[in-house]
Amino acid sequence: MNDQASNIVILTGAGVSAESGLGTFRDVGGIWAKFDPMKLATPEGYAEDPDGVLEFYSARRENLIGARPNGAHLALAGLEQAWMMAGRGDFLLVTQNIDDLHEQAGSAGLIHMHGELLKTRCTACGHVFADREALALTRICPSCGHAGGLRPHVVWFGEMPLGLDPIYEALARADLFVAIGTSCTVWPAAGFVQEARAAGAWTVELSLEPGEVSALFDERHYGPATQIVPDWVRRLAGSD
Template sequence: MAAPERGNIVILTGAGISAESGLGTFRDKGGIWEKFDWQKLATPEAFAADPHSVHAFYNARRDNLLAAEPNDAHRALAALEMLWRGEERGDYLLVTQNIDDLHARGGSMEVLHMHGELLKSRCNFCGHLFEHEHAVSARTPCPACNKAGGLRPHVVWFGEMPLGLDTIYEALGGCDLFIAIGTSGTVYPAAGFVAEAKAAGAWTVELSLEPGEVSTLFDERHYGPATKLVPDWLGRF
């Protein structure tokens, strides 16, 4: 299919787009959840039982993120957004499952983080949400209510509802092109986005290192490193 000159675009990115920036994937062989037990680190129950271990895990990941840099795939998406919005070619929504900020640092202007953001914290006591790049512990006070012990990473844990789903489903229902980049297709509801887009009549494209679990649903599939695939495919526009 030739790249459309106009239309509504929805793009979904997963861990594969940030892997070449040095950030670990989760479910691949050798990924984060092979090395760590998510039940002890990524649930509300785990945080209530052992906040020290949960904070230590996310503090280490935060340090890793701050040392990383956006790659050519992130920058290619930012260029597409600038083109699409600047020339008013249609609606454009970039949704990421990633909790890193590499899309923003790569130049993307608007990003919907459906699984939250690692460089933000929020308070379980007062609900205050704020930018936070530093280490957090159970003794760190909330800057709003000044209570200690309530701060948690602003990330969606297992058993919690992803963010922005109403916005995402509305966009999928009216999109003409859906592109999934670097996502395994194993985590719902994101794994079901391709079916939603196809039901709306969209052309669907998978750009990933290898086929995911819902690959057969895509109209077009390309496999390889994101830093090559994404700039090459988006170069059609």
């Protein structure tokens, strides 16, 4: 590995949270194998059956509130703290996950490109606020007072991911890019490794098994996130 790396971008997916009891999406037995994403994760599905969609995300909220970060989350938070304290360079953690486990672990330089489950957005006025309550059409927006317009602050299929400008800016400066617990099949995140390679970054894949673009990574390690992520972080620290 390049021990002179100064700017790091890390992308995490559902695999980093799976060992905290949160389901993955596209794996065998994952969330989208049990539920139809076109009915539960699209603007059209919400328009057709808002009560059903809100009930689905309320249940996921309840599940998330009881979840705690695992060793992979903690290792990444520790890496960020050590990286910034040492003045190594920029550190950006981009997650496709809508849970708050990175925050619970202590991560600070973080972009939720697919939104956050514990936030609610008003479709009438655009107000976004922290929220742990069950979603329902009867609830009123605390900003505009409109009822029936609250939805989870998550990115559904067909909607634009969040924070893309700062993400691409960071990738253009990256010396090290790491994809953790993601199959890298969903765009635009699927193209991040190519963006990082174009910038000259060393690229690392940490996942349970090889993904569709594994050949694009310079370094690859496979296994449970709670094992391979702390191990990789220790190796990175040892290369300083």
